[in-house]
Amino acid sequence: MPEAAPLTSAARTREAALHGQRTPPRAPAPLPRKRGLRALLRGIVTTARPKQWVKNILVIAAPAAAGRLFSIHALLQLALVFALFTACAAAVYLINDARDVEADRAHPTKRHRPVAAGQVPVPVAYGVGGVLAVLAPVVAAWLTSPLVAALLTAYIGMQLAYCVCLKHVLVVDLAVVTTGFLMRAMAGGLALGIPLSRWFLITTGFGALFMVSAKRYSEAVQMAGKAGATRALLTEYTTGYLRFVWQLAAGVAVLGYCLWALEEGSAPHTGLLPWRQLSVVAFILAILRYAVFADRGTAGEPEDVVLRDRALAVIGMVWLAMYGLAVANW
Incomplete structure (x- = not known):
């Protein structure tokens, strides 16, 4: 006898309906694979x-x-x-x-x-x-x-x-x-x-910890009540603990920068103003400004915070100018 032609998908569906069978669910289509x-x-x-x-x-x-x-x-x-x-x-x-x-x-x-x-x-x-x-x-x-x-x-x-x-x-x-x-x-x-410098390492290290923990805190705040929507480790941290970490890190970073500026600025200078010591003001303002976004839980992407907030960008430019003048001893 001649071999029966294979059933099409539509025919298989009708055949299954006639016999009271449930059509198996389709597997999700794989993402298209770009070649070349x-x-x-x-x-x-x-x-x-x-x-x-x-x-x-x-x-x-x-x-x-x-x-x-x-x-x-x-x-x-x-x-x-x-x-x-x-x-x-x-x-x-x-x-x-x-x-x-x-x-x-x-x-x-x-x-x-x-x-x-x-x-x-x-x-x-x-x-x-x-x-x-x-x-x-x-x-x-x-x-x-x-x-x-x-x-x-x-x-x-x-x-x-x-x-x-x-x-x-x-x-x-x-x-x-x-x-x-x-x-x-x-x-x-x-x-x-x-x-x-030890003060450079302390300021840089705790400044980085401030931004990292502020990012984790923001992720935890935004994903509260959405278990499994983000990295699993966030469910083991409490927002109170992460807030404590970024506040502690911000305080140590500010302290380290102040000690560095005062220590380096103790040497005689011929510039118009003590720019290194004055840069402490801009540095603290930048930390305080960034902390606003951390406290709101919107510091999930540090680069976006720094680049999109105009006030923070202006404070950063002022700090860079003061620091540049201090290095140049103007």
Whole structure:
């Protein structure tokens, strides 16, 4: 007998209805997979989070504090360190997205990330991330200094440990993210052989903790009552505890900056005004202004707060001007 032609989907539906059977639900359609080398490269760049690259500008912090920005050698070294830190961060993002691909595909927003959407294959993400993670410290050891190479290696190791397990450990997750910012601020000084002041490290470290804990507090406030809508660790923090952390960090950062300004400003100067001491006023105003958004629970994205608030931007420009005048001894 001739073999029966296969039933179409519509025919199968009618057949199931005639026999009183329930039609099986359709599986959700997979996200379209973009192909081609250009789409792959675009996906890799997107996975590297270009918006986050602005954080790496912190590499100029120590040279700026020491007044060592005004030479071709310094600018070239800082540009190289910026690029190397960007490569390290990109490596971590690629490996993290490859590792979390299944969880991201089940997430309503993260499923659109290039790795989860299939635009960047998982082996490619692992491969590119691994190459960047190895290449960046090697280039740093060759073109900058062994200390910078060691710092980048430690940064990559710490961030990968964060992706695997440390992001699920209370308090430690805050310390790891804060240390990442502090490492960026240290890298420029190590590349140029600039001694790092204890007050610089204290101010930078606790300033970073202030912004990190304010971000966590804002996320906790906005996601209150929405269990599972954000990172699981937030449900283990209380908003009262996170408020205590960012308030404590802000106080220590201000204290560290004041002690630094007064200590450095105690030396004789020939400038018109004691700009270094006066910059304390602008620094405290900036902290107080940022704390307004932290207290409201709207400091979820620090770069957006800094760039979108006009008053904060003006205060920041005034502080930069005062600090520049102090460095130039005008």
